[in-house]
Amino acid sequence: xxxxxxxxxxxxxxxxxxxxxxxxxxxxxxxxxxxxxxxxxxxxxxxxxxxxxxxxxxxxxxxxxxxxxxxxxxxxxxxxxxxxxxxxxxxxxxxxxxxxxxxxxxxxxxxxxxxxxxxxxxxxxxxxxxxxxxxxxxxxxxxxxxxxxxxxxxxxxxxxxxxxxxxxxxxxxxxxxx
Amino acid sequence: xxxxxxxxxxxxxxxxxxxxxxxxxxxxxxxxxxxxxxxxxxxxxxxxxxxxxxxxxxxxxxxxxxxxxxxxxxxxxxxxxxxxxxxxxxxxxxxxxxxxxxxxxxxxxxxxxxxxxxxxxxxxxxxxxxxxxxxxxxxxxxxxxxxxxxxxxxxxxxxxxxxxxxxxxxxxxxxxxxxxxxxxxxxxxxxxxxxxxxxxxxxxxxxxxxxxxxxxxxxxxxxxxxxxxxxxxxxxxxxxxxxxxxxxxxxxxxxxxxxxxxxxxxxxxxxxxxxxxxxxxxxxxxxxxxxxxxxxxxxxxxxxxxxxxxxxxxxxxxxxxxxxxxxxxxxxxxxxxxxxxxxxxxxxxxxxxxxxxxxxxxxxxxxxxxxxxxxxxxxxxxxxxxxxxxxxxxxxxxxxx
Numbered sequence: 083x084x085x086x087x088x089x090x091x092x093x094x095x096x097x098x099x100x101x102x103x104x105x106x107x108x109x110x111x112x113x114x115x116x117x118x119x120x121x122x123x124x125x126x127x128x129x130x131x132x133x134x135x136x137x138x139x140x141x142x143x144x145x146x147x148x149x150x151x152x153x154x155x156x157x158x159x160x161x162x163x164x165x166x167x168x169x170x171x172x173x174x175x176x177x178x179x180x181x182x183x184x185x186x187x188x189x190x191x192x193x194x195x196x197x198x199x200x201x202x203x204x205x206x207x208x209x210x211x212x213x214x215x216x217x218x219x220x221x222x223x224x225x226x227x228x229x230x231x232x233x234x235x236x237x238x239x240x241x242x243x244x245x246x247x248x249x250x251x252x253x254x255x256x257x258x259x260x
Numbered sequence: 261x262x263x264x265x266x267x268x269x270x271x272x273x274x275x276x277x278x279x280x281x282x283x284x285x286x287x288x289x290x291x292x293x294x295x296x297x298x299x300x301x302x303x304x305x306x307x308x309x310x311x312x313x314x315x316x317x318x319x320x321x322x323x324x325x326x327x328x329x330x331x332x333x334x335x336x337x338x339x340x341x342x343x344x345x346x347x348x349x350x351x352x353x354x355x356x357x358x359x360x361x362x363x364x365x366x367x368x369x370x371x372x373x374x375x376x377x378x379x380x381x382x383x384x385x386x387x388x389x390x391x392x393x394x395x396x397x398x399x400x401x402x403x404x405x406x407x408x409x410x411x412x413x414x415x416x417x418x419x420x421x422x423x424x425x426x427x428x429x430x431x432x433x434x435x436x437x438x439x440x441x442x443x444x445x446x447x448x449x450x451x452x453x454x455x456x457x458x459x460x461x462x463x464x465x466x467x468x469x470x471x472x473x474x475x476x477x478x479x480x481x482x483x484x485x486x487x488x489x490x491x492x493x494x495x496x497x498x499x500x501x502x503x504x505x506x507x508x509x510x511x512x513x514x515x516x517x518x519x520x521x522x523x524x525x526x527x528x529x530x531x532x533x534x535x536x537x538x539x540x541x542x543x544x545x546x547x548x549x550x551x552x553x554x555x556x557x558x559x560x561x562x563x564x565x566x567x568x569x570x571x572x573x574x575x576x577x578x579x580x581x582x583x584x585x586x587x588x589x590x591x592x593x594x595x596x597x598x599x600x601x602x603x604x605x606x607x608x609x610x611x612x613x614x615x616x617x618x619x620x621x622x623x624x625x626x627x628x629x630x631x632x633x634x635x636x637x638x639x640x641x642x643x644x645x646x647x648x649x650x651x652x653x654x655x656x657x658x659x660x661x
């Protein structure tokens with residue numbers, strides 16, 4: 083821990099650092115999962131995740147609790163960083179991503195479960211980018227409906243309806259895969 | 261964002277089933293398939309590798325200390341620098357405006373009098389006096405060399421700095437005027453005034469106006485507006501500078517070349533005279549009554565114009581032929597002496613100075629605000645537009661919805 087200031091400002095700085103550290107410990111895997119889902123590139127996801135935390139650290143004093151929870155704020159930063167990366171890729175015309183994981187199912191999975199996973203992956207591939215993002219926020223990052231609404235700039239009702247339709251679409255696609 | 265409308269029961273039940281599944285709680289068999297899908301989706305989420313997490317932990321522990329890589333350009337520092345530059349520019353503009361305003365009168369005077377020179381002498385007899393040339397290019401006196409006539413005061417009087425005056429002649433029409441400041445003791449105002457009258461009379465000049473105040477208990481002062489032949493201006497000033505009971509405190513000479521003005525007026529006069537002669541010739545030969553009336557009217561107008569041009573020409577020649585001198589005589593008590601005022605400390609003086617400083621500071625702040633406020637609005641507008649554009653681009657990067 084670095085204590086560069088003294089007195090009340092130092093205490094405030096320590097307080098904001100402690101909050102940031104707790105947020106980081108609580109969310110690092112979720113942020114990575116969300117960013118990786120958006121980019122579909124584990125290596126780029128690592129860079130963007132680190133960048134998102136660095137940005138969050140630099141802006142930690144600008145966080146306003148009245149505008150939402152810290153997790154929603156952090157995922158908003160991560161989303162912007164990931165979208166910037168997508169834009170950069172689009173400009174450069176590079177689509178270099180890691181090859182897909184050949185291991186479709188865990189060793190402990192049975193044949194039925196493996197088939198189900200394969201069907202779900204295929205169904206996910208058929209979703210739009212926004213639907214995949216919603217799935218990533220809900221199941222990858224584990225955000226609540228309210229937090230997702232803050233991140234996407236939608237109403238909570240809109241997010242619920244959107245999620246319901248997306249799940250329906252996924253189920254239909256999975257059934258069609260079987 | 262507020263929830264605008266309630267969810268349908270089916271939607272609500274499905275979402276509750278998903279949430280319950282993710283929290284490890286049992287769900288209704290009706291939603292078993294949905295629950296299974298939710299669990300698979302959760303298990304499918306990408307998992308970061310331990311080496312990456314270890315690296316990230318280290319970066320967080322060091323609070324994202326800069327690495328050896330060159331630092332990326334930071335928009336924040338640009339904003340701070342731009343703000344500082346804008347503030348500095350505003351303050352400079354404000355200072356220029358505030359201080360520039362105080363030079364206005366001098367500039368104006370220079371515009372009225374094309375060539376002006378001022379010499380002032382202090383009260384000290386030994387001091388040569390601070391000599392300052394006033395602003396104003398001597399464009400009118402271009403080509404005219406300065407005369408070498410001396411106006412040094414004699415005796416114990418201060419010697420004002422010599423003020424060059426344009427040479428009159430070589431076919432140029434130059435007007436000349438002067439201002440003379442004299443200092444006399446309180447009881448000597450009347451004798452000095454008499455000396456001024458005598459000098460003017462000797463030099464064939466006239467006193468256009470005078471104002472002399474001599475009274476007991478009052479310091480007294482006198483002002484004179486004099487007119488002398490241009491050729492005798494220098495000698496008159498020399499004599500006025502050597503009055504027995506007064507000494508020179510200030511002298512200012514001014515000149516203006518009006519040759520072009522005189523030439524234009526003379527040309528206009530010649531032209532209108534020629535026109536009138538022509539009209540009179542036509543009048544003598546015409547036999548048509550209406551034409552004769554018209555020619556008579558035009559000849560009358562030409563005559564009136566001839567009168568005007570002649571008057572103007574005479575006025576200009578009079579200005580060239582006669583020079584004006586403005587003389588001010590003051591006793592020491594009536595002279596404002598700033599160096600006395602500056603000596604010592606009084607509460608009222610300090611208060612006055614503080615008020616003046618506050619006034620100037622407020623003026624600078626106001627002007628700076630006037631510059632910065634519109635600038636700030638423009639910057640805020642640009643930032644808002646840029647944020648909208650950036651948001652749209654980012655959403656576009658995600659692909660169509």
